[in-house]
Amino acid sequence: MDLSGDNPRGLRFVVEVANAYRKNPALSVTDFQAIVDRHTAHGAAVPKCGKGADLLAAIEDIVRILAARESGTAADRINSTLNRYPAHPQLVQLPGRPWSMHLRSENTDRAQWFASTAAFALGLWLSEKGACAWGTCQAPGCDDFFVDSGRRTAQRYCTPRCATRARVANYRLKSAGR
Secondary structure, three states: OOOOOOOHHHHHHHHHHHHHHHHOOOOOHHHHHHHHHHHOOOOOOOOOOOOHHHHHHHHHHHHHHHHOOOHHHHHHHHHHHHHHOOOOEEEEEOOOOOEEEEEOOOOOOHHHHHHHHHHHHHHHHHHHHOOOOEEEOOOOOOOOEEEOOOOOOOOOOOOHHHHHHHHHHHHHHHHHOO
């Protein structure tokens, strides 16, 4: 996963999977793999085995974490997920990168890998930020999750496009009321 500042802890991947699942709760393994392929870098080993139903259950666990607005609730859900899908962290140094924590993926299936990796990353992000540094887009008609990567004010929209759309709608509403 890309762990650069623009993709904190690889969470853009987690959010994309969660958003894809919310749009299509019958997300296929092929669709999941396409998202993995878009986000995988440096030859990361991603398990190919596992049942689609197990993967969907794992994704649902991560959606529940992302839906949490209160840090205590999020922490409880992260801990519950990590208990169900134990993580085995280790330090890894990818080519040209500093040391970073990754999870061993041998002897796991897709569901185990995704749930443990996503919960671990969300847990690290929560502990670094001290609060749920993620949210749901507040633009009308959009309920996509996003990761708040550190602006001065709390992020409210998933993309600049949604922010602009909401601003224009608000302006038109105020102008019509004059």
